[in-house]
Amino acid sequence: MTPSTAPARVTGWRITGLFWDEHEPCLVASHPDRADRSLPLPRGQELRLALTGPRACVGLWDQRQGRRLCERPLPAGTNSQCPACAEQDRGKQLARDAYVDERTYLLYLAWFGPELVKVGMTAAERGRARLLEQGALWSVTLAQGPLTAVREAERAIRRAALATEQVRLTRKLTALERLDEAARDQAGDDLSRVRERALQSGLLDRVQVLSDQVQDHTAVFSLTVPTPLAPFHHRLDPAAPLEGARLVGQVRAVWGRVLIVDLPGRPEPLVADARLLSGYRLGPAPTAPHALPTRAHTPDTGETHDQIGLF
Structure with missing residues (x-):
């Protein structure tokens, strides 16, 4: 393995996923030497996330030992595990x-x-x-x-x-x-x-x-019917790296593993697949959004337009 591709040692807090129990969602961060931390995500929760890289595999969860973080690098996208960890993942084995x-x-x-x-x-x-x-x-x-x-x-x-x-x-x-x-x-x-x-x-x-x-389940997600999702909104670009991005806003709803967030000074919400956040390290809490790679979503046609770094 060359120096440019060798995995770095896992350090600091790393986002490992958005998870649900019977009642509420939470964003979980893991550390190689400490117990996991959970941020509950009720409607109105303030978000202040600074994402730093490089992005890495979230590793494996063990019922007895908890989270075992992995050091292998990952590209941007919804996949949060490297092939080796995915092969050992109990859910994927099932x-x-x-x-x-x-x-x-x-x-x-x-x-x-x-x-x-x-x-x-x-x-x-x-x-x-x-x-x-x-x-x-x-x-x-x-x-x-x-x-x-x-x-x-x-x-x-x-x-x-x-x-x-x-x-x-x-x-x-x-x-x-x-x-x-x-x-x-x-x-x-x-x-x-x-x-x-x-x-x-x-x-x-x-x-x-x-x-x-x-x-x-619509009430659990804080969704209203009709019009649970505004026709005009922004979506986090699934192909763009998030290293250096700052996500600041207020939770409007959490639907599955999708965050719907109101951003300061913007009438349209941000729709973010939380899987895209997994694997990034957390930096100091930011005060304003920055460098979020988003796409403006147009209703009916479903067209999107890149707006990298708009926020």
């Missing part, structure tokens, strides 16, 4: 059937917008945290059971084209902009229809079917 888990799992449907119903699974002990991490606006829990049986039911529903196993963030954002008063009723109808078809087709025969009601 996704590719490379790990056997004895816990009870839940099978759920998540609604993100018209024609955007996702089927997924989560460990029962996590409650609704997985749904909140994904930004599910409405959801329903279909069944529970061991990992293998729940996985088979999930894939059967996907193969029957009743729901998808993945919805990209860009599609979620587009749907969020267009939600209207009818969304609540439509979400309930869509989720109930998929549930009934899965039951009638025998896709849930090997799991324990649950009689859960449709759950509304």
Whole structure:
């Protein structure tokens, strides 16, 4: 490994992600020699983040040992782990059937917008945290059971084209902009229809079917329906490095792992995928935004225009 590519020793506090529990989101920073620190992100929370580089892999989380930071450098983007850590990540191992888990799992449907119903699974002990991490606006829990049986039911529903196993963030954002008063009723109808078809087709025969009601998560995200996301807003550029950027503002909402922030002196909010922040070290708290690589988002067309360093 050449000197230019050799990883530097991990020092200082590094953002390792935005996480949800049953009730609220928080931005977590990790240190190689100290316990993690969490910044709760309720509506109205002041943000003062100075991002310094180089960006590095966030490492691995261990239930007993906590966070083990990694030193390998990472380019800008939503990926927060290097290939070696991603290979060892327990969640990613589960996704590719490379790990056997004895816990009870839940099978759920998540609604993100018209024609955007996702089927997924989560460990029962996590409650609704997985749904909140994904930004599910409405959801329903279909069944529970061991990992293998729940996985088979999930894939059967996907193969029957009743729901998808993945919805990209860009599609979620587009749907969020267009939600209207009818969304609540439509979400309930869509989720109930998929549930009934899965039951009638025998896709849930090997799991324990649950009689859960449709759950509304919009209030937890501090989103209002209609118009949960302003049609005119700025988005953090996913391809631009954030070293040297200063994010100063007030939290308007946290939806999944997306921060919606009001910036001082700007009528339009900033929409920031928090995965883009992961891996950067934290410097002294700034007083004003600076060098944020953003794109102005235009409604309807969805066009964006680069405005690097506008704020």
